[in-house]
Amino acid sequence: MSDRTPEQELEAFLGPRPPEPLPVEQLGIVVGGSLSEGLTVKLDRNTVIEGLAVGRYVVIRGQTGRRFFSIVTDVQLDALNPLIEKSPPDTSDPFMAQVYGGTAVFGQLEVAPMLVLEPGEDEPKPVKTVPAHFTPVLPASEDEVGLIFGREDEAGFFHIGEPLEMEGTHVALDLERFTERSAGVFGKTGTGKTFLTRMLLAGLIREDVAVNLIFDMHNEYGWKGQTEGRQEVKGLRQLFPGGEVSVFTLDEASSRRRGSRVDAVVRIGYEQIEPEDVDSLSSLMALSDVQVGALYFLRRVLGRDWVARLLDEDDPLAELDTALERGTIHGGTLGAIQRKLGMFRRFDFLGHGVSQDPVRQILDFLDRGRNVILEFGRYGNSLEAYILVANYITRRIHEHYVNRTEAALGTREGEPRPLVITIEEAHKFLDPAIARHTIFGTIARELRKYNVTLFIVDQRPSGIDPEVMSQIGTRVTCLLDDEADIRAVFSGISGAATLREVLARLDTKQQALIMGHAVPMPVVVKTRTYGTREFYAALGVGLSGDSDEDFEQARTLLSGDPQGAEGI
């Protein structure tokens, strides 16, 4: 006969009981508000008001078992009697302070209910009603955050950070949805846009939800990057040494100096440039409408070599004599175009008689599922070069995708892999004056019709065409100061007014407000730190060993063995 109690017997059979979860402390109760304006929550006296911040998640437990997932949009101080503000009591006496605190004077929250979870269901739905007066408000638990955003161990989800004041709770982004529409990372300079973008790209590559083409203006994504403290972090190529990432460069010398291992050097022949490519630079080159119109005329008359011939000062351009005589084209216009195209002479990646087709090469990589990073080297400092090349490549790749998608219409087979194109300084491509004409404006408006979406990185969202901006499905926004920029990132987002304060109060570093298509409700996250041992380990990257060897090998290849860089 055992001398153990029945409980001990059960524990011996079933194993020790899991520890009882700690009771969640109530923050306060709902005391007013509306669905459109948000709810007012009176904080309990034991709730430390300084411990609450805008952007934090709370859960309101309704009378019917519904859970209303809400976000804190404002924190306020209030008093039972406004007179107390004119004549405050002597709170140097701890007794008086204790009595008044939380009763005569108290804290309030404004919270915006976003989603509701019906009892017995695990799929949150948009909120259509509000909880009653005096409904308790509690901090959201890790399980509840997981219920809303999904879990990082699910396929297609990637841990991007922690909600405010919820250390250890992971917010996972649904990358399938992230790539379903164009997305953007916004924030003023120095707020960590690049690190955030690189982390999101790492997620996209790891989860293999889409293939990426990254126009790497400042050479920060490929082999390695630097923190503001000049500390080196691994680039995507090092993070994914298994061949998932390929690096192309426009500036081989720069890549070699930086020790970057590249797969190919991109060169573009003058004869491959079309008037549309030059048109995308019209604002930067100060081309007038007449001059832009003349580009198309010149292409038609001079043929494929039109750029080379216009740049050749010795070419008499005899074909244009008649047109000049008739006044079809003005001599001044022709001269201005020639002068302005002269800028191309500074770009060594442009030249005569380039036989290879860089677009074909990139497409081959993309079709094989290899993500392509195009480093600009020293040309990253030239906005003209960046826009020219990005437009040139994207226009052709998009055309290819359109053809392939249309060919595959009706059957899923043969459809190209979803492609995400990352561009920086996006407002230069998507300026209201040119967005309607550029390929990037077209892609943004098409959503995922042809399996191509944009991932734009920008510090000046107010410079982006509002129509394009309204098509940006997921917006990851770091701190923005400018009122016009704040207004721009909220365009087309319902309930934006309540989130303005949240955005304006973000930390300057490592905090972002994520809203839109990929998240069921807006979330402020302390973004995951890129470049730490933990981050590398989570992605399964060794800290030394192979990766460093790769680095040294690449350096050797680039400096000593030209086969390391395969010219196109």
Place this chain on the structure above:
Amino acid sequence: MIDKEFQVGRVLRASTRGFAIGCAVMQPDIPAFGSFVKAELEASGQLIYGLIYDVRVEDDPFVRQFIGANPPDEVVLDQRENRQVPIEVEILAVGCGQGDVIRHCLPSQPPVTLDWLYQCTDEEVRAFTNRFDYFRLILEAREAPSDELLASSVRTAAAARPEGEREAFLVDAGRELVRLLARDPSRLEGILRRLRA
């Protein structure tokens, strides 16, 4: 049966809002302003709880004569212990109870003349002051110095508790006062200061 040790005096006159009792002598702590007292209605067994808000020592013809005669000490003692006119104590009714149930409201009936009035024990005070609903009856009483009475009764209730619980009790009482007197911050502050006195 209530212990005679806690007898304060007998009822002189009564109403549901309060009553007056008379007692022959004044002991060091009975009757005291702000004390919790109770009377038992014999017919129904209902208890009426009250707070002492006035203790009045009336004169009588003998005392008047002795004032000018500079009486000897034994005469003074005799006058105090064998009074011709009782000491009158005014009580504000603040609750009633039946068995273990205590309600903070006016009693349905007043005590009857010459019923005994008893001092509440510490245990009874603690039970009665578990809630603060009776504050409103005090604050609305016109016949009593309500602010002083309230502060004094809270201090009495705090003293009936173990030392470690007194501060928390005073804070809780103060918070209830904040709720009741939010519209009158100066009165509120006055009472809160008296709680600490």
